[in-house]
Amino acid sequence: MAQTLTVAIMDAPYEAAASTTAFRIIASALRKGIDVNVFAYEGAVSLTMKGQAPHANPVKGTTVEEEDHPTTKDIVSALVALGAEAPRLTWVNCGLCVDERGAGDWIDGVKRGGPADFLKMAEGSSATLVIPTK
Amino acid sequence: MSDYVLIESRDPFDSADTGFVADTAEALRARGRDVTVYLVQNAVLATRAGARGSQVPRLAKAGVTVLADDFSLRERGIEAGEIAGGVRPASIDALVDLVMRPGAKTLWH
Numbered sequence: 555m556a557q558t559l560t561v562a563i564m565d566a567p568y569e570a571a572a573s574t575t576a577f578r579i580i581a582s583a584l585r586k587g588i589d590v591n592v593f594a595y596e597g598a599v600s601l602t603m604k605g606q607a608p609h610a611n612p613v614k615g616t617t618v619e620e621e622d623h624p625t626t627k628d629i630v631s632a633l634v635a636l637g638a639e640a641p642r643l644t645w646v647n648c649g650l651c652v653d654e655r656g657a658g659d660w661i662d663g664v665k666r667g668g669p670a671d672f673l674k675m676a677e678g679s680s681a682t683l684v685i686p687t688k
Numbered sequence: 689m690s691d692y693v694l695i696e697s698r699d700p701f702d703s704a705d706t707g708f709v710a711d712t713a714e715a716l717r718a719r720g721r722d723v724t725v726y727l728v729q730n731a732v733l734a735t736r737a738g739a740r741g742s743q744v745p746r747l748a749k750a751g752v753t754v755l756a757d758d759f760s761l762r763e764r765g766i767e768a769g770e771i772a773g774g775v776r777p778a779s780i781d782a783l784v785d786l787v788m789r790p791g792a793k794t795l796w797h
Contacts, residue, residue: 571729572697578759578780579787586784601762681787685796688698 556641558589560679562672566597567626572685573601577629579683581597584636584643591668591675595637596687599647601626602660627661634663646671691722693786693794694702699730700741706731709797710743714750725774726783728757732764737772755782 563576583590594601609625610616630645635645646667652658658666675680694713700706701712707727716723727735734742735756747754755778756771768777787794 559784559788575697575728575757575780579784582780582784583788586717586781586788588784588788680790681794681795683695683787683796688703 556587557680558591558678559583560593560672560675561684562593562595562682562684563598563601564594564596564685567601567603567606569597570688573598573626576685577633578645580633581636583624584633584641587641588680590637590643591642591645591679593648593669593672593675594645594651594654595648595669595672596651597655599651600655600657601628602645602647602664603627603657604659604661608614631661631663636662638663644675646675691786691789691792692716692724693783693792694723694725695783695794695796696725696727696731697729698797700739700743702730706734706743707796709713712795713747713752717750717752722753724753724755724786726755726757726778726786728760728783730760730764732756732760732766735761735771735775736766737770739772742772744772744775748772757783759785 565573580590606625606627608618610618611621633643645664647664649666649668695708696709698706713723713725729763754775756775757775758779
């Protein structure tokens with residue numbers, strides 16, 4: 555029987571190690587053939603903003619290309635590609651949180667929703683993991 | 689009977705409330721539950737043998753399974769020989785397997 559994992563995340567990009575851990579959990583579950591729902595709440599809605607750009611590192615004197623700085627929108631894009639069909643990744647950004655932050659210009663493969671969607675996703679899942687802010 | 693997976697992400701030297709996770713794990717074990725504490729991010733700083741204030745020794749003594757995220761250990765330069773007894777390095781894949789076990793209850797701290 556197909557399994558589904560729902561993950562709620564709240565941390566804004568480039569702020570908390572929990573974002574990296576969440577990405578690793580989502581990637582691992584998808585690679586195991588588990589469908590994954592992500593509900594991005596509060597600052598986490600900015601993880602998917604399309605306008606993110608990598609940067610050089612003046613401390614090390616490296617260029618943008620040499621630094622190869624990972625952006626969260628590229629990581630989420632990779633997860634969306636990993637979960638394009640079966641297993642499926644469903645990524646929902648909280649609409650109110652998006653509007654508050656003006657963070658509506660996001661990458662392909664992301665939907666707008668609300669806390670009611672999180673409830674439905676959790677009710678329909680084999681397991682739910684909530685990763686709060688510290 | 690439910691299994692419990694408690695994910696500790698906080699550094700015990702920075703967050704005094706890591707004791708609550710250990711208290712909860714111990715209490716669940718005392719009631720006969722199967723409990724795993726998965727240490728991730730700065731929580732793995734508690735795995736070094738001799739780390740003062742670490743909750744790890746009492747967890748192991750209580751029969752709680754204590755796992756430490758291998759990625760977090762590598763990031764912080766903690767090698768296998770430095771890790772306290774009762775702690776096993778584990779991958780994120782192992783965590784996902786635990787979380788997806790039927791009836792498992794997972795809590796992140």
